[in-house]
Amino acid sequence: xxxxxxxxxxxxxxxxxxxxxxxxxxxxxxxxxxxxxxxxxxxxxxxxxxxxxxxxxxxxxxxxxxxxxxxxxxxxxxxxxxxxxxxxxxxxxxxxxxxxxxxxxxxxxxxxxxxxxxxxxxxxxxxxxxxxxxxxxxxxxx
Numbered sequence: 502x503x504x505x506x507x508x509x510x511x512x513x514x515x516x517x518x519x520x521x522x523x524x525x526x527x528x529x530x531x532x533x534x535x536x537x538x539x540x541x542x543x544x545x546x547x548x549x550x551x552x553x554x555x556x557x558x559x560x561x562x563x564x565x566x567x568x569x570x571x572x573x574x575x576x577x578x579x580x581x582x583x584x585x586x587x588x589x590x591x592x593x594x595x596x597x598x599x600x601x602x603x604x605x606x607x608x609x610x611x612x613x614x615x616x617x618x619x620x621x622x623x624x625x626x627x628x629x630x631x632x633x634x635x636x637x638x639x640x641x642x643x
Contacts, residue, residue: 530559533561533616534562535570535636536636536637537635537636538633538634538635539633541558541618543557543558543583543618544627545629557618557619559615559616559617560615560618562636563612564611567610567640569607569638570605570606570608571636572585572605573602575600575632575633575635582597582621582622583620583632584598584617584619585597585602585618586604587606587614587615588606588615589615593606598622607641
């Protein structure tokens with residue numbers, strides 16, 4: 502009888518998922534609608550973007566028409582400059598460190614562009630920078 506209980510105990514432990522195992526896949530970058538304004542905060546504790554060491558926030562937007570995607574970044578503080586990068590596949594453009602600057606990139610209907618907001622000047626341990634990100638698509642002139 503002892504052997505039966507011992508065997509059942511081992512099977513029971515082996516078939517249950519570990520308590521620390523992640524049950525759901527991590528959420529991807531927030532999906533924005535074209536024309537949507539997003540208010541967000543980036544901090545020195547955020548993870549870096551791919552290929553970078555600086556803290557970063559990533560957003561995606563699906564192009565609802567073919568044209569030029571325009572992304573504009575605004576922020577209040579002069580102490581923590583932000584860099585805005587817009588990527589469509591391997592094609593990317595960026596601007597740095599001044600509020601109100603915009604970046605544009607060609608997109609085709611259905612493309613998923615990525616916008617990276619990077620905290621360039623995050624020397625302070627607890628740097629925190631609120632920002633607003635706006636998007637629009639201008640039709641291509643063909």
